[in-house]
Amino acid sequence: MTPSRRSFLMGAAALSAAVATPEMVRAAAALDAVAATKADWALATQDVEGDIARQTMRLVHGRAPAGLQGALYRNGPAKFRRPGGSATHWFDGDGMMRAFRIQDGQATLEARFADTPKRRTETELGAVVTPGFGTKGDDRARIGSNDDANAANTAVMVAGDQVWALWEGGSPLALSASDLSTRDFVTLRDDLKGMPFQAHPRYAPDGSIWNVGSAGGQAVIWHLRPDRSLSDAQVVPLPRASYMHDFTATDRHVILVLQPWVFATHAMPVTAGLAWRPEMGTQVLVLDKDDLSKRRLYELPGFFHFHLGDAWAERDGTIRFDVAASGDPRFAVDGARVLVDGHGVVPGDPAKLALITLRPDGRADMTYSDVVGEFPKADPRRAGLKRSLTAHTSGETRGRPLPTGLAVHDWDSGRSHAFEFGVHQVVEEAVFVPKPGATAERDAWLVGPSVNLKDGRTELHVFDVARIEDGPVATWQADVALPAGFHGVWAG
Numbered sequence: 001m002t003p004s005r006r007s008f009l010m011g012a013a014a015l016s017a018a019v020a021t022p023e024m025v026r027a028a029a030a031l032d033a034v035a036a037t038k039a040d041w042a043l044a045t046q047d048v049e050g051d052i053a054r055q056t057m058r059l060v061h062g063r064a065p066a067g068l069q070g071a072l073y074r075n076g077p078a079k080f081r082r083p084g085g086s087a088t089h090w091f092d093g094d095g096m097m098r099a100f101r102i103q104d105g106q107a108t109l110e111a112r113f114a115d116t117p118k119r120r121t122e123t124e125l126g127a128v129v130t131p132g133f134g135t136k137g138d139d140r141a142r143i144g145s146n147d148d149a150n151a152a153n154t155a156v157m158v159a160g161d162q163v164w165a166l167w168e169g170g171s172p173l174a175l176s177a178s179d180l181s182t183r184d185f186v187t188l189r190d191d192l193k194g195m196p197f198q199a200h201p202r203y204a205p206d207g208s209i210w211n212v213g214s215a216g217g218q219a220v221i222w223h224l225r226p227d228r229s230l231s232d233a234q235v236v237p238l239p240r241a242s243y244m245h246d247f248t249a250t251d252r253h254v255i256l257v258l259q260p261w262v263f264a265t266h267a268m269p270v271t272a273g274l275a276w277r278p279e280m281g282t283q284v285l286v287l288d289k290d291d292l293s294k295r296r297l298y299e300l301p302g303f304f305h306f307h308l309g310d311a312w313a314e315r316d317g318t319i320r321f322d323v324a325a326s327g328d329p330r331f332a333v334d335g336a337r338v339l340v341d342g343h344g345v346v347p348g349d350p351a352k353l354a355l356i357t358l359r360p361d362g363r364a365d366m367t368y369s370d371v372v373g374e375f376p377k378a379d380p381r382r383a384g385l386k387r388s389l390t391a392h393t394s395g396e397t398r399g400r401p402l403p404t405g406l407a408v409h410d411w412d413s414g415r416s417h418a419f420e421f422g423v424h425q426v427v428e429e430a431v432f433v434p435k436p437g438a439t440a441e442r443d444a445w446l447v448g449p450s451v452n453l454k455d456g457r458t459e460l461h462v463f464d465v466a467r468i469e470d471g472p473v474a475t476w477q478a479d480v481a482l483p484a485g486f487h488g489v490w491a492g
Helices: 003-018 028-035 040-045 117-125 330-341 465-470
Strands: 052-056 058-062 070-077 095-103 106-113 155-159 162-166 173-176 182-185 209-215 218-224 230-237 253-258 261-263 274-276 282-288 291-300 304-308 319-326 352-358 364-372 374-377 389-394 405-410 416-420 425-427 431-434 444-452 457-464 474-477 487-491
Touching: 040 330, 040 425, 070 155, 070 162, 070 444, 095 162, 095 444, 106 457, 155 487, 209 253, 253 304, 253 319, 282 352, 291 352, 291 364, 304 374, 319 364, 319 374, 364 389, 364 405, 389 465, 405 444, 405 465, 416 465, 431 487, 444 465, 457 465
Parallel strands: none
Antiparallel strands: 052 106, 058 474, 070 095, 070 487, 095 106, 155 162, 162 173, 173 182, 209 218, 218 230, 253 282, 261 274, 282 291, 304 319, 319 352, 352 364, 374 389, 389 405, 405 416, 425 444, 431 444, 444 457, 457 474
């Protein structure tokens, strides 16, 4: 074991040692009683009890666009509650991979749980015992490595005939792209086994992939070839140990945004060891892809974020990227607990889009829009390159969780176009799908699901990026309602 790998994996030992037996949460009868009081939006965090066999979705609006062929793979938690003890945070449910396949104008849906050691242990015990981001766990947890706690529940990337379920604290988990059956954790190099490979890889113009794995005051920078084999992995020191869910990149730079939500103590769950210190401000670390030892550090006022947009560099060296920013981490600590409870008021204000500018002379500034938005996505043809459009979820309001619409914001014009379904829909992240043969940024579709709360069904929508305010050009509806997922990717 190399020293760098040892320092990363020591987190697993600390995690195991830090767990403590909590009071037993509600039993099965109590779960039923609580269910009767849940809010309408609680359908978005319901439990799924088993895999969902492939089913044909019913076209309920419009017509499938000609030329739209492929699969939207999405990941997210889908099992939170067990009779002997439940997860208490949205981020800690068992991962379920979904596949929405569109072919010849028809859509299908299937979903399977990731077969992780965590899920197998908790199924055997009938209780959630594994500590996580916001769930304490107890001393029945079986943790010998990071991947014993891996929920495989956050994002997905395509790797040949596989899809990799991603989680921010451990290895990718390979599943079959054809039927979503679990294969095994991915080891990119033997001496790097179990090191964090986070949930937001960035795609370079040359087809290679960059990713980050963070652990306290250091991070591993991953560089994969287009065929998903490992090109390089280097451990770099960080100026502070802050919570980092996402990063961004230009064609030449890796960009790490170090927010003032910092690791203050070793504790479980993860949120218990973090402290919000806005007076520290936010640091932006820019690394040169060709030489990771070359770095620039920028300073900004403190803000909280989960998600960043793709970055680009202009001719004079100025770097720009967008962020879904909020004033504090109350949602991460308390709001996500409300979502699992299924009732109550989510604290804090929803995130707003902002544009960060890093100038060659060392100055940095951040310009907020008045646009409420999360899950920013951009044209994959322009990853790391100059662009103007950001697609994002919209419609979230103070006190009521989860988005109700989709929007496209133009950073060049400052204009935003949106479509709102209303409160009967919980809208999930949508991804850009370029139209065949097209090159313009607006010549694309947005493809993403929602949970129809009124009908109790999952839906799949296709929007035209150039006319998003007109609503979906096609909508299919499933016979089941799956809980809201986190992130997805299109495979054409």
